Amino acid sequence: MAMYNDKVMDLFMNPQNVGEIENADGVGTYGSPVCGDMMKMSLKIENNVIVDAKFKTFGCGSAIASSSMATEMIIGKTIDEALNITNKDVLKELGGLPGPKIHCSVLSEQAIKAAIYDYAQKHGLEFEGLKDYDPNASEDDHLHEHDEEDGE
Amino acid sequence: MAMYNDKVMDLFMNPQNVGEIENADGVGTYGSPVCGDMMKMSLKIENNVIVDAKFKTFGCGSAIASSSMATEMIIGKTIDEALNITNKDVLKELGGLPGPKIHCSVLSEQAIKAAIYDYAQKHGLEFEGLKDYDPNASEDDHLHEHDEEDGE
Amino acid sequence: MQKVYLDYSATTPVKKEVLDEMIPYFTEKFGNPSSLYEIGADSKEAITKARGQVAGLIGAGEKEIIFTSCGSESDNWALIGTAEAKKDKGNHIITTAIEHHAVLHTCKYLEKHGFEVTYLGVDEDGRINLSELEAAITDKTILISIMFINNEMGAIQPIKEAAAIAKKHGIWFHTDAVQALGNVEIDVKELGVDMMSMSAHKIYGPKGIGAMYLRKGVVLPGFIHGGAQEFKKRAGTESVPNIVGFGKAAELAKENLSEHIARLSELRDYFIKEVTTKIPDVDVNGGMKYRHPGNVNLTFNFIEGESLLILLDMKGICISTGSACSSASLVPSHVLSALGVPVEKIHGSLRFSIGDFTTKEDLDYTVENLIEIVAKLRTISSVSSEKGW
Amino acid sequence: MQKVYLDYSATTPVKKEVLDEMIPYFTEKFGNPSSLYEIGADSKEAITKARGQVAGLIGAGEKEIIFTSCGSESDNWALIGTAEAKKDKGNHIITTAIEHHAVLHTCKYLEKHGFEVTYLGVDEDGRINLSELEAAITDKTILISIMFINNEMGAIQPIKEAAAIAKKHGIWFHTDAVQALGNVEIDVKELGVDMMSMSAHKIYGPKGIGAMYLRKGVVLPGFIHGGAQEFKKRAGTESVPNIVGFGKAAELAKENLSEHIARLSELRDYFIKEVTTKIPDVDVNGGMKYRHPGNVNLTFNFIEGESLLILLDMKGICISTGSACSSASLVPSHVLSALGVPVEKIHGSLRFSIGDFTTKEDLDYTVENLIEIVAKLRTISSVSSEKGW
Ligand SMILES: Cc1ncc(COP(=O)(O)O)c(C=O)c1O
Ligand SMILES: Cc1ncc(COP(=O)(O)O)c(C=O)c1O
DSSP, X not given: OTTSOHHHHHHHHSOSSBSOOTTOSEEEEEEEGGGTEEEEEEEEEETTEEEEEEXXXXXXXXXXXXXXXXXXXXXXXXXXXXXXXXXXXXXXXXXXXXXXXXXXXXXXHHHHHHHHHHHHHHHTOOOGGGTTOOTXXXXXXXXXXXXXXXXX | OTTSOHHHHHHHHSOSXXXXXXXXXXXXXXXXXXXXXXXXXXEEEETTEEEEEEEEEXXXXXXXXXXXXXXXXXXXXXXXXXXXXXXXXXHHXXXXXXXXXXXXXXXXXXXXXXXXXXXXXXXXXXXXGGTTOOTTOOGGXXXXXXXXXXXX | OOOEEOBTTTOOOOOHHHHHHHGXXXXXTXXXXXXXXXXXXXXXXXXXXXXXXXXXXXXXXXXXXXXXXXHHHHHHHHHHHHHHHTTTTOOEEEEETTOOHHHHHHHXXXXXXXXXXXXXXXXXXXXXXXXXXXXXXXXXXXXXXXXXXXXXXOBBOOHHHXXXXXXXXXXXXXXXXXXXXXXXXXXXXXXXXSEEEEEGGGTTSXXXXXXXXXXXXXXXXXXXXXXXXXXXXXXXXXXXXXXXXXXXXXXXXXXXXXXXXXXXXXXXXXXXXXXXXXXXXXXXXXXXXXXXXXXXXXXXTTSOHHHHHHHHHHTTEEOBOSSTTBTTBOSOOHHHHHHTOOHXXXXXXXXXXXXXXXXXXXXXXXXXXXXXXXXXXXXXXXXXXXXXX | OOOEEOBTTTOOOOOHHHHHHHGGGTTTTOOOTTOSSHHHHHHHHHHHHHHHHHHHHHXXXXXXXXXXXXXXXXXXXXXXXXXXXTTTTOOEEEEETTOOHHHHHHHHHHHHTTOEEEEEOOOTTXXXXXXXXXXXXXXXXXXXXXOSBOTTTOBBOOHHHHHHXXXXXXXXXXXXXXXXXXXXXXXHHHHTOSEXXXXXXXXXXOSSOEEXXXXXXXXXXXXXXSSOHHHHTSOSOOOHHHHHHHHHHHHHHHHHHHHHHHHHHHHHHHHHHHHHHHSSSEEEOSOSSSBOTXXXXXXETTSOHHHHHHHHHHTTEEOBOSSTTBTTBOSOOHXXXXXXXXXXXXXXXXXXXXXXXXXXXXXXXHHHHXXXXXHHHHHHOSOBTTXXX
């Protein structure tokens, strides 16, 4: 598949941390099937540290690869560190995505935030990195390049 | 040359009666180099019968073939018979010409008329077939399909 | 690795017999058809022969076939040419919501230039409603353009009936027959269409050559101006080898038509039965009665089409997603939307299109792999049949 | 019979190296470049490579090359697209009286739609006058379109200087470089042109594929609307084998350019010398200083060109008459008229164009036959040097 690099292809073919954590401390979803991609992230948090993360994603190859990468990036990180991870960081770890696929990395950034927000809500906590977070923002408010038509 | 039939090609390659008759009884030209074709016809006439005819033509293959055919058609004919020959008769004898070349047959019809007109003028004769003949008519007044552009 | 090509609606390989006819025109018989000398005349003759072959496939007169560079050019020409020819009569065009972009985007272009366009909807089967069509006609309507067969879900439109309505109202009728050519019986006289777009690369001919059927008497202004080629209707040195190839492909299509249709329909129905019985939660998009013999359009619920497409490609299976996330497109298919397929299901839709080189083994291999890959992607997916969308 | 092709300006045979590159794309590598799977991506890659090859021949950026179906389409697009893009600025176009019909007829078309066109004359050598060009500019001028090399008599125009004038006045500049490509050094950056038309079949590539150089920053509306191909600038499934062929031909042209020019110029000068010394009453049309290296345009006084052409064809010699009486044309060449050649002499003019496969022996054979045939036709002719026209 010429459109994805080897790293992305590998993660897509063999995604890590697929699933749902039972009794998770925080669960968040982002996106919707209508938009073509939806990620669900569940976290296990101990002492402010993300000790486990699992995802389920409806989406294209790069959405799945981004999700997998995002879980790997946050496991072992503190919540503040995890909140600092941007879609650019995910992109960088992936070695880049094709232009129209960049929004897939946004998906994983937002899913992390949504899951931590859920954790914060449940425990009445506040995090600097969630200051500007709007749990009701939809995918369209974030980078989502629309590019029309096919060529057949 | 796919554009001309064998008869036309043959007459073009081996035109008959090329030349000018010395002391001709009637000489006529029709067309002009500016129009791309000009035929000069000279006739030897004895007892109202065309006993010899020769032509010189500046023009394309079908103009040369038409000229040659026309001389062959009038030799041995009476003047009245010769005046009755139309471009359609020439065309028919040639087995047809491509559409844009039809005017070449008009050329020979008109050259015959011009030469006989010259003969009539010199001898103060009148012919039924010259009733409507206008010696000053130009080629453009007759059928001359203009067709534009090339395709390269 | 096994290679299974199931995207014949996107393009087809050039058949050997077709390529063999083309080859000499690149090198020895390379004369410009406008040239007077022999090798020029040879090229011209080759074009005339090809014109006859294409005309023969659709029951047209030879002079009613004008070669263009592709189906898209034919579509553009029909629409823009008619708009120009008829602008004093009116500025209204009727088409459908499911046209190919070559028609739709040309309509958008014309809308920017003062034309009004009605886009007819389609029913569940993907077909227009003839009374709706007739009701949409106004005294400003100058053109009705309705595609013959849809490229995504294969619906065959009632072209003859639609053309009759157009004729009754004195309106020109165009049909984009790019997907129909060689896949249904076409007799332009019987259909009564005025213009019809065609493309060679969908019938085992070369890419980059199309044609327009222009009914005798329909005076359409030229689209590409210049030399006197194609009865002065389309300038540019003729793409001789491609034209020769189109001709041969049309000849073969005509020879094989009924067998081709029977064979493809059988494979198509077999494939649909296999997939829908062996994989749960699969929808067939579009009706089965009036359908392209090789078209299969399926929604694999709860997974996204592109990821499926890529994993199939890894197994050597070539198919197409008319939906989101294709490299050039993130917008869900306008065609499936028009069918009433919910957007989330469009994201999981794939088109399999069957052609002359498809075998039953190809389809079995595909089903096998689909079973596995669909199951895998469903484990990853955040939606499922239990939880719903 | 010996075959001597001397009509390289009409079209060229496809070189073997070019055809060899094309072949796989008809059959094995037939994927649609818009498809996501591997064979689709392979086609896309092949187009990208070809784009680079064409860009390389003219010093353009890769994304500045848009493939079209022919030189004529590129010309139409440049003119009609600019007219559309700039119609709010003005309605005046400047071109020359010696353009190819693809430009001239498009100008006529635009004139019918409210545009005004100035047709610059040329001097005896066939070249425009730059002060005339500048003087023709009005505040309504939106486009200057000047052909790079004339197809009939080979005059090379001062494109760099003309483009500089256009730039100074903020006007888009287009050049029809169909005859120039591969026959002169071209560096679009140095020339400063905004748009440039090209065609593969004049440089030993296939017929039916062209290109447009579109300088980065020049936003030209699309001409064929539809799919997202060619950076969304030209819809239609790409003519992959033809594009690949164009690319290879461009690569070869670049490699061989200086040798090609030197060789052709030498043959051309030799041929002119031979004909004019061995046959009386022959005129050379057009100047020698700025001339296509392979172009020879001669008037054989007192005979008509087509008859000469046919008799040469009987000897296997292929040449062209830009003048009267060609199958598709009875109107004397507008180009030679613009040069000031009297009409009767235009009727006797022929173009011999020399190319990569031309040998000195070919030219000797041609001269031999010319001597004989010209003499024969002069005996038949009703005009002669003694009697004059
Ligand atoms: C100067 C010039 N412009 C344009 C064209 C048209 O190119 P094409 O035949 O590829 O349409 C030609 C030759 O055909 C030409 O010589
Ligand atoms: C229905 C339909 N119309 C038009 C086209 C355009 O044809 P082309 O690719 O030859 O421009 C296609 C396919 O590409 C098609 O499927």
